[in-house]
Amino acid sequence: MSITVYVPCDSSAISLGAGRVAKAIGQEAAKRGIEINLVRNGSRGMYWLEPLVEVATAKGRVAYGPVQPGDVSGLFDAGFTDGGAHALGLGLTEEIDYFKKQQRLTFARIGKTDPASLTDYIENDGYSGLKNALAMSQEQIVQAVTDSGLRGRGGAAFPTGIKWKTVLNTASLQKYIICNADEGDSGTFSDRMVMEGDPFVLIEGMTIAGLAVDATQGYIYLRVEYPHALEVLNAAIASAYKEGYLGDNIQGSGLTFNLEVRLGAGAYVCGEETSLMESLEGKRGLVRFKPPLPAISGLFGQPTVVNNVISLASVPVILDKGGDYYRDFGMGRSRGTLPVQLAGNIKRPGLVELGFGLTLRELLYDFGGGSASGRPIKAVQVGGPLGAYLPESQFDTPLDYEAFAANWTVLGHGGIVVFDDTVNMAKMARYSMEFCKIESCGKCTPCRIGSTRGVEVMDDIINGRNLDKNIPLLRDLCDTLLNGSLCALGGMTPYPVLSALNHFPEDFGVNA
Amino acid sequence: MTESGSTQTTVQEIIAALKDKPGALLPILHGVQDALGYIPEGSVPDIATALSLSRAEVHGVISFYHYFRDTPPGKQTIHLCRAESCQAMGGRQLEEHVKAKLGIDFHETTADGKFSLEPVYCLGNCACSPAMQIGKEIYGRVTADSFDATIANTEASA
Structure with missing residues (x-):
């Protein structure tokens, strides 16, 4: 049996040396005459363990981390290619508590599969949602999204199905789907992880959106600060065109959806949807008055769906497993899952996808392990630079849009930045x-x-x-x-x- | 061909390739900056003419976006994150160190032309704060020492 080794190509993992580790593993394997299949996967989102190296074994994937190039020869000595014991050994990846306790729907494949491989995507439930959508009427697709209770994950939490319905019911010769990938909030990186770790799920979600509302052109408005995501997305879009998942005759249906990535240029305000559309039109990113709503008069004055990366990337699982399946996660009017990002001064930073309802305290201490510095946590900022700071007395707030709003706080895009008691x-x-x-x-x-x-x-x-x-x-x-x-x-x-x-x-x- | 002549040819080629896209201005400006490192003032009239815009409109767009620059950058541009997550992990102290080490402030270039320093507001590397980017390379958990070592490496390989 051939040996498969996984080293993430996620840019945060690379920022900690994953690229050098992958190279060292390749060289060491060649030196020892061991044939390995080196896969560059997405990140599992356990960033204190990155670079996290995994090996496929009969029992499942075994993890080692954090691995530096200097550890590689020792890993081979320990027989890590068979899951051998080593000081950096973490056991089965999916048994690691932080990972095991999650409910991964949108992030189901991220870290498991090769983001560059359309085959890998399809073998792991990819494009099942599109297949179902192609057999449904437009109203049925919109209804499934409405039934799921999905609300805009960019932060505004507007019901996605209602937005789609407005665009569907607005007659026009040309409509657009825009993916807002201008993830500018400090403490957030879930969009980046999706685009780098599972680009096809975003492409599939946008394609379904296009079919649902009669939009034949999509744009991903990507921030220029994400050069790795740009490369991965462009390669994935090219594969999707080649295999008939984008273009003029999607999977023989006769339906059209074209997709292009456009780069922003370092303006935070372009994450605001009307400013984003001005930018896409080639102008300064000045905010527009509303109304008219973008769903009525958006890009180039045409009806436009503008959704965040996570919203669109959640659509395939909804169409695959049904609106009810997704809606059964969560609490109150916050349905489904939220990919939370733990960042700043925290011992175990990373991505935690769970149904709404967990408290901030559980996230900060059970998952996050408290502050990285070991000092008391003084405040956390939730929801990006426009989100409120929460003191310890509010840590029992459950992750739920309404519970946060009742506190005059903002859940937003689910980014949590932790500060210890040295902050002023x-x-x-x-x-x-x-x-x-x-x-x-x-x-x-x-x-x-x-x-x-x-x-x-x-x-x-x-x-x-x-x-x-x-x-x-x-x-x-x-x-x-x-x-x-x-x-x-x-x-x-x-x-x-x-x-x-x-x-x-x-x-x-x-x-x- | 003179230098300005070849610059103009490059700009014309980029314009020709991209001008028919809907909303072509940002793609063209990115194309020019990717090729030349900045958007020369002399390219503004050509871009304006091709897109039937006024020069003022093109200038307005260039100056609106932080990423676009109208002066040549140093050999390497360092984007240092100033956002909250990086601040929570000592970003402000790192910022002081970087400025002192390079002897420049944000939006400046070292006298030897090797490094430009730009602030950035989030690189999406918040799980590994503080973060910076040099060219397309991203670095996490940056310390004063690791910054110095990275700079030394970059200089050596430049």
Whole structure:
């Protein structure tokens, strides 16, 4: 039996040396005359163990990690190609607690398969959703997505099925599907993992969306900061065209769906859907007024579905196993699973996909193992740079859109950034204003001017100047941003700022 | 051919290949920056003419996006992440070290032309913070020492 060894090609794994490890394994195998099949898989999402090397054995895949090039010769000495014992040995990959406790639907294949291989994709349930969709009416596809309870995973949590239905019911000669892959939130990387680790699932999801609403052209708007994802997506799109999964006659159905990746250029605001469409049209990424909704008048004035990577990548499993299957995960009105990303100062950072409902505390301690520094966790920011900071007293909040909203916090795209007790929350509040200032598109005054004034006020507060006047001024400014901004950039910058002030007033020089 | 002549030819080829795409401006600007490292001011009129835009509109787009630059970069561009996750793992201290080591601030290029330093707001490597990118290579759990070693390696292989 040939030996198959897996070394991730995920860019975070590469950032820790996976590329060098793969090379060292290839060289060592050649030197020893051992024939191996080296597969570059996606990451399992257990980043404290990366580079994570796996070997296929009769009992299942066995993991070793974190492996550095210097460990490779020792691994061969220990007979790792047969799953031999070694100090870096972790046992069966799928028995590792962190992985075993997850409910992987959207991420079912990631880390298991070769992302470059369409054959591997199809052999692991890939394109089963499309096959079903091709036998359904457009209304039935939209109904399945509606029944699943899927809500926009980009952060806004708008019901995906309703968006699709609006586009389906808006007559037009040309409609578009846009995948928002401008994953700019700090602490998030699930979109990147999908695009690098299972690109076909995104292509399949977009194809199904296209069939469902009569859109023949799709664009993936990808951030320029993801060069590895660009390569993987372009290669996968080329394979899909070659095998008749994209193009003018999808699997002999006579139906058309074309797909192209377009690159952003480092503007955070282009993650906002109307700004994204301006950018795709070749303009400055200025936010548009709504209405009209993109579903009625979007890209080039045509009806357009704009969905996040995770939303679209969740569609194939819904069409494969049914809306009910997906809906049975989760709690309340938050149905299905959420791929949570644990980041920042955390001992076991990574990707945890689970049905909604787990508490933040369970994620931070049971999965994450507490802070990386070993110091107490002081605050966590959930939902990216526009998400609120949560103090320890809110760690029992369950992961559920409504439970977070009730706390004046944001679940967003599921990114959790952990800070230990060395953080100064006034400085983080200043950073939030600074970030808004740098990234503001400039169209509306509250965001453009308010963020600049916000940095100035925060500088005064940090320097202890006129706190009696400046704290109310900061609150007043946040009120203007919150209620007067055109989009979420200005409208939500007050979340991190005010949550920092309200929960950690001592860092602002104010007595609690 | 003169240098500016060959630059213009490159730009013309890129325009010809991409101008018929819907929303062609960003693809063209990416093409030019990929080929030349920046978008020369002299290319703006050609791009504007090809797309029936005003020069002001093209300039407006170039200056709106942080990634596009209108001056030549150093041999290597270092993108250092400033976002929250990296800050939670000592990113601010790393930022000070990097600036001191290179002797430049963000948006500047070292006097010897070897390195440009740009801030970036998230590389999606938040599970391995702090992070940076040099060219297309991404680095995780960067420390002051590992930064120095990476720079030395990059210089040696340049």
